[in-house]
Amino acid sequence: MPDNCITSGEIKIFLHHIYELQKGVRNMALCTLNTADADFAIKRLQRLNISFFKQELGNSNINLFFGKEECIQTVRLIINRPLNCLSPEEDFIIGALLGYGISQQCQRYAARKTAVLKTA
Structure with missing residues (x-):
């Protein structure tokens, strides 16, 4: 192109x-x-x-x-897998590298981690 x-x-x-x-x-x-x-x-x-x-x-x-x-x-x-399959920690790291707001990333991490713990 x-x-x-x-x-x-x-x-x-x-x-x-x-x-x-x-x-x-x-x-x-x-x-x-x-x-x-x-x-x-x-x-x-x-x-x-x-x-x-x-x-x-x-x-x-x-x-x-x-x-x-x-x-x-x-x-x-x-x-090494689809983004929606990343662990809450991996998702947090990628978001931080992309420059997403840390406060927002912390909220997202807490929500994802809580969901994982509830299913365990």
């Missing part, structure tokens, strides 16, 4: 995340893209020398994590 023909809303969001990474607003981002857009996105990340991790979703979509190398190394160690 040539740079001057970008029409996908997902690609526009992807490019905005790159802008924020380059400006230091965030350390890592996550975009869910269809496989048609994935090739463009991965080539852009490679050209900009931005580390990334691709998670196949099996429904013609991928999750594309990208950002600082140390963040992506951590993602590679944690993401």
Whole structure:
């Protein structure tokens, strides 16, 4: 996909995340893209020398994590199954890496952990 023909809303969001990474607003981002857009996105990340991790979703979509190398190394160690199957602790770490509000992440963690303990 040539740079001057970008029409996908997902690609526009992807490019905005790159802008924020380059400006230091965030350390890592996550975009869910269809496989048609994935090739463009991965080539852009490679050209900009931005580390990334691709998670196949099996429904013609991928999750594309990208950002600082140390963040992506951590993602590679944690993401080995669908995101909804992560433990509350793993979910908390991923949310923190993505820059989600810590207070919100604490609330989410407590709710998820409580649910896990109730089913045990």
